[in-house]
Amino acid sequence: MPKQTFFNLNSSKQNRIIDAAIAEFGAHPYLKTSINRIIKKADISKGSFYQYFNNKKDLYKYVIDQVSDAKMKFLGEKLQNYQQLEFFELLRELFIAGIQFRKNFPRYSEIGDRVLNSSNKDLKNELYAESKPKSNDFFEKLLLKAVQEGKIDPEIDIKFTAFMLTEFSVSIVNYFFETHDTDNVDEIMNYVDKMLYIMKNGIAKGDKNVTN
Amino acid sequence: MPKQTFFNLNSSKQNRIIDAAIAEFGAHPYLKTSINRIIKKADISKGSFYQYFNNKKDLYKYVIDQVSDAKMKFLGEKLQNYQQLEFFELLRELFIAGIQFRKNFPRYSEIGDRVLNSSNKDLKNELYAESKPKSNDFFEKLLLKAVQEGKIDPEIDIKFTAFMLTEFSVSIVNYFFETHDTDNVDEIMNYVDKMLYIMKNGIAKGDKNVTN
Amino acid sequence: MPKQTFFNLNSSKQNRIIDAAIAEFGAHPYLKTSINRIIKKADISKGSFYQYFNNKKDLYKYVIDQVSDAKMKFLGEKLQNYQQLEFFELLRELFIAGIQFRKNFPRYSEIGDRVLNSSNKDLKNELYAESKPKSNDFFEKLLLKAVQEGKIDPEIDIKFTAFMLTEFSVSIVNYFFETHDTDNVDEIMNYVDKMLYIMKNGIAKGDKNVTN
Amino acid sequence: MPKQTFFNLNSSKQNRIIDAAIAEFGAHPYLKTSINRIIKKADISKGSFYQYFNNKKDLYKYVIDQVSDAKMKFLGEKLQNYQQLEFFELLRELFIAGIQFRKNFPRYSEIGDRVLNSSNKDLKNELYAESKPKSNDFFEKLLLKAVQEGKIDPEIDIKFTAFMLTEFSVSIVNYFFETHDTDNVDEIMNYVDKMLYIMKNGIAKGDKNVTN
DNA sequence: CATGAATGAGGGTTCATTCAT
DNA sequence: TATGAATGAACCCTCATTCAT
Numbered sequence: 001m002p003k004q005t006f007f008n009l010n011s012s013k014q015n016r017i018i019d020a021a022i023a024e025f026g027a028h029p030y031l032k033t034s035i036n037r038i039i040k041k042a043d044i045s046k047g048s049f050y051q052y053f054n055n056k057k058d059l060y061k062y063v064i065d066q067v068s069d070a071k072m073k074f075l076g077e078k079l080q081n082y083q084q085l086e087f088f089e090l091l092r093e094l095f096i097a098g099i100q101f102r103k104n105f106p107r108y109s110e111i112g113d114r115v116l117n118s119s120n121k122d123l124k125n126e127l128y129a130e131s132k133p134k135s136n137d138f139f140e141k142l143l144l145k146a147v148q149e150g151k152i153d154p155e156i157d158i159k160f161t162a163f164m165l166t167e168f169s170v171s172i173v174n175y176f177f178e179t180h181d182t183d184n185v186d187e188i189m190n191y192v193d194k195m196l197y198i199m200k201n202g203i204a205k206g207d208k209n210v211t212n
Numbered sequence: 213m214p215k216q217t218f219f220n221l222n223s224s225k226q227n228r229i230i231d232a233a234i235a236e237f238g239a240h241p242y243l244k245t246s247i248n249r250i251i252k253k254a255d256i257s258k259g260s261f262y263q264y265f266n267n268k269k270d271l272y273k274y275v276i277d278q279v280s281d282a283k284m285k286f287l288g289e290k291l292q293n294y295q296q297l298e299f300f301e302l303l304r305e306l307f308i309a310g311i312q313f314r315k316n317f318p319r320y321s322e323i324g325d326r327v328l329n330s331s332n333k334d335l336k337n338e339l340y341a342e343s344k345p346k347s348n349d350f351f352e353k354l355l356l357k358a359v360q361e362g363k364i365d366p367e368i369d370i371k372f373t374a375f376m377l378t379e380f381s382v383s384i385v386n387y388f389f390e391t392h393d394t395d396n397v398d399e400i401m402n403y404v405d406k407m408l409y410i411m412k413n414g415i416a417k418g419d420k421n422v423t424n
Numbered sequence: 425m426p427k428q429t430f431f432n433l434n435s436s437k438q439n440r441i442i443d444a445a446i447a448e449f450g451a452h453p454y455l456k457t458s459i460n461r462i463i464k465k466a467d468i469s470k471g472s473f474y475q476y477f478n479n480k481k482d483l484y485k486y487v488i489d490q491v492s493d494a495k496m497k498f499l500g501e502k503l504q505n506y507q508q509l510e511f512f513e514l515l516r517e518l519f520i521a522g523i524q525f526r527k528n529f530p531r532y533s534e535i536g537d538r539v540l541n542s543s544n545k546d547l548k549n550e551l552y553a554e555s556k557p558k559s560n561d562f563f564e565k566l567l568l569k570a571v572q573e574g575k576i577d578p579e580i581d582i583k584f585t586a587f588m589l590t591e592f593s594v595s596i597v598n599y600f601f602e603t604h605d606t607d608n609v610d611e612i613m614n615y616v617d618k619m620l621y622i623m624k625n626g627i628a629k630g631d632k633n634v635t636n
Numbered sequence: 637m638p639k640q641t642f643f644n645l646n647s648s649k650q651n652r653i654i655d656a657a658i659a660e661f662g663a664h665p666y667l668k669t670s671i672n673r674i675i676k677k678a679d680i681s682k683g684s685f686y687q688y689f690n691n692k693k694d695l696y697k698y699v700i701d702q703v704s705d706a707k708m709k710f711l712g713e714k715l716q717n718y719q720q721l722e723f724f725e726l727l728r729e730l731f732i733a734g735i736q737f738r739k740n741f742p743r744y745s746e747i748g749d750r751v752l753n754s755s756n757k758d759l760k761n762e763l764y765a766e767s768k769p770k771s772n773d774f775f776e777k778l779l780l781k782a783v784q785e786g787k788i789d790p791e792i793d794i795k796f797t798a799f800m801l802t803e804f805s806v807s808i809v810n811y812f813f814e815t816h817d818t819d820n821v822d823e824i825m826n827y828v829d830k831m832l833y834i835m836k837n838g839i840a841k842g843d844k845n846v847t848n
Numbered sequence: 849c850a851t852g853a854a855t856g857a858g859g860g861t862t863c864a865t866t867c868a869t
Numbered sequence: 870t871a872t873g874a875a876t877g878a879a880c881c882c883t884c885a886t887t888c889a890t
Contacts, residue, residue: 005849008849009849029243031241031243031244032243034883034884034885035884035885035886036883036884036885044850044851045850045851045852046851046852046853046885046886046887047849047850047851047852047887047888048849048850048851048852050885050886050887051849051850051851055885055886056885056886153413155409156406156409156410157406160387160403160406160407161406161410163383163387164380164383164407164410167379167380167383167387168376168379171375171376171379171383175372175375175379191372194368194369194372195372195376197367197368198368198373198376198411199410201365201413217873217874220873220874221874246858246859246860247859247860247861248858248859248860256875257875257876257877258860258861258876258877258878259862259863259874259875259876259877259878260874260875260876261861262860262861262862262863263873263874263875263876264874267860267861268860268861429852429853432852432853433853453667455665455667455668456667458879458880458881459880459881459882460879460880460881468854469854469855469856470855470856470857470881470882470883471853471854471855471856471857471883471884472853472854472855473882474881474882474883475852475853475854476853479881479882480881480882577837579833580830580833580834581830584811584827584830584831585834587807587811588804588807588831588834591803591804591807591811592800592803595799595800595803595807599796599799599803615796618792618793618796618797619796619800621791621792622792622797622800622835623834625837641870644870670862670863670864671863671864671865672862672863672864680871680872681871681872681873682864682865682866682872682873682874683866683867683870683871683872683873684870684871684872684873686864686865686866687870687871687872691864691865692864692865850890851888851889851890852888852889852890853887853888853889853890854886854887854888854889855884855885855886855887856884857883857884858882858883858884859881859882859883859884860880860881860882861879861880861881862878862879862880863876863877863878863879863880864876865875865876866874866875866876867872867873867874867875868872868873868874868875869871869872869873869874
């Protein structure tokens with residue numbers, strides 16, 4: 001966590017620092033990330049940086065938290081309107097909202113992608129201790145409710161299925177960008193529906209083979 | 213590719229170098245990886261290193277290739293015995309073989325994990341140009357055959373489903389190691405079966421809800 | 425340009441660095457020039473060096489600029505006393521001043537020679553974008569004035585002639601040091617006069633064959 | 637000088653080596669020049685190289701000699717046809733021949749330019765001990781003959797004037813390429829004529845101000 | 849709370865030359 | 870005569886962090 005000194009700063013300066021950090025962490029893999037560039041962009045001194053943060057990782061984790069919170073807030077707001085939806089429709093809206101977030105806050109997503117794809121296990125685990133569960137929890141709650149409402153197969157392992165859904169939300173984006181050069185992220189819904197089709201006919205209770 | 217000079221070396225020396233590289237690339241994310249440590253461990257001079265390889269990435273890609281080839285060879289041998297199996301049983305044997313490989317060649321797997329999880333997009337794309345497709349192709353062929361034999365739902369997008377399976381083969385291992393401290397990789401089959409259950413009831417044609 | 429950090433240093437330290445750089449750049453062709461030697465001589469750390477300068481070329485260009493400015497300042501001061509002189513006498517004084525500069529600041533001249541004789545075209549062009557024109561401009565102005573005053577042949581191409589004079593100011597020194605082992609740079613005036621004789625009877629208007 | 641072993645090679649192999657060396661020495665400043673690239677291009681082994689030449693400089697000097705000899709031979713042949721010409725016309729033909737050589741053997745000229753512009757004094761002096769005098773001698777002989785025939789001012793210092801002409805032959809080319817982007821080397825004659833005009837009216841005996 | 853100079857280990861890479869075969 | 874593996878010093882440059890002011 002940042003030191004108290006950081007939070008004592010006026011929010012304009014805080015924002016300058018966070019913005020610079022987001023740009024840097026989004027633009028390079030963590031290990032290539034440079035504090036020098038961050039302080040230069042944020043226009044603060046090196047000494048100040050170390051008065052606000054314990055070290056590079058401290059800032060990194062804080063930024064990830066901010067981004068993660070922003071996404072959860074964004075998704076939460078969207079989903080309030082869909083509480084009455086059936087599980088799979090809600091799931092679909094969730095993916096749509098995720099893609100909207102991506103379009104609205106591309107730099108936030110760059111960081112998210114890097115975190116989820118990072119090969120730095122030690123760092124990743126430290127981060128996952130918080131951030132990944134947030135997503136898993138999200139799906140777990142939805143799944144639990146759907147099971148209780150008799151909408152989906154009670155035989156499934158909820159925790160594991162939540163994990164699968166989280167992995168997919170990342171994988172699909174990866175797949176899309178690995179196989180498409182375009183920026184048209186709407187097309188990605190095509191793959192989301194394919195995935196949902198598979199998931200639905202797999203985990204939905206009874207009445208299989210009915211697509212939607 | 214390594215230079216010819218590398219292949220001219222006696223195999224004992226080649227092995228010393230590759231072993232040192234595997235250890236290094238398995239122990240650190242690529243960017244933290246050190247040629248100095250590799251040559252020290254392999255007991256060769258810096259000048260020699262650059263007579264064998266063009267640069268660090270050259271060695272890295274070569275090692276990945278070796279590992280990838282070893283895995284494909286290992287899986288290929290295993291699967292020859294199972295050609296007559298039904299699709300989902302074959303799929304299950306495939307995962308079992310993958311886990312066996314992991315147990316038999318733990319250091320190879322460390323590298324494999326790093327590659328698949330790398331956040332260095334440029335490098336990743338360079339490597340994937342070969343390695344990821346290998347896995348995708350594998351699943352694609354199986355899926356195509358199964359569709360032709362009327363074993364699975366012909367509505368699915370084969371390429372995309374192959375991608376999903378590849379992602380799962382990585383994700384499940386990740387999930388296992390994130391949620392378990394033990395080295396007992398056999399327990400992982402529990403998750404494999406859960407995943408297969410979901411996949412099967414999703415993509416298998418007709419007669420849904422029959423587990424096995 | 426050096427970074428601001430360099431100019432923030434006390435001048436004693438700045439001088440130590442510049443002196444070390446002058447010695448190094450004067451003693452070796454640019455490509456053989458070593459930052460390691462410079463920082464060792466200047467007694468600063470490698471890290472510090474790169475806090476002051478962007479890279480080796482940055483320092484090099486700065487040193488060249490300093491030397492060039494010093495020479496222009498030196499010549500400018502000398503020439504203020506000779507403004508009323510006739511063109512060829514002024515030209516002669518200019519050469520004398522150049523030689524004096526050489527005697528007074530031998531290490532500056534070593535660098536100057538290297539720059540003018542460098543075979544590194546890319547670097548040279550970058551430097552010449554400023555430094556060579558300084559000399560050419562100098563001669564151009566003198567020539568233009570002399571033409572306007574009717575002292576020299578208006579048929580000549582002023583730019584080209586200025587270039588010739590610049591080249592000579594270098595060549596003559598080269599010639600002298602190639603054919604003499606002595607340090608007695610006064611003797612060089614002998615060649616200057618021979619050159620001026622040729623130039624004069626070539627470009628002076630009318631009344632040729634009158635030496636002085 | 638190359639070792640005897642080099643001259644024992646069949647001329648095809650000798651040529652391969654010399655051609656590779658010419659390409660390399662023409663493409664980079666001497667210090668950036670790489671034996672590795674030369675042997676690779678010439679398709680000989682490293683060991684062989686050091687059996688043919690004592691070291692890099694040995695090869696370099698030999699190549700320069702070859703190039704220099706080729707130029708002298710080329711000029712010599714041209715000039716046999718012009719022996720009856722008046723001094724300044726001969727001089728002009730000499731420059732034309734020089735430019736022709738440049739056009740016909742561009743790679744030879746690249747090396748020549750690098751040598752004449754080299755900032756590596758030690759190496760340069762070693763080379764000049766032979767090559768530059770060749771050019772100076774050439775002009776000296778012409779000048780001496782012209783003086784004896786009463787064509788030019790006997791007051792001039794022949795050695796020094798020969799040096800000036802040599803410098804000019806280099807400078808003019810430099811000037812041309814610094815001020816022109818085109819490859820049209822014919823245009824260079826414009827500058828040659830300007831230079832000759834200056835030289836002529838300077839060193840020609842009597843009857844000044846008669847251009848041609 | 850702010851500053852920014854200082855650090856030095858470490859990074860990857862190049863190179864001409866030697867020498868045993 | 871031919872080979873090419875081996876060498877290791879030197880190259881330029883980056884970095885996160887410390888600390889005196």
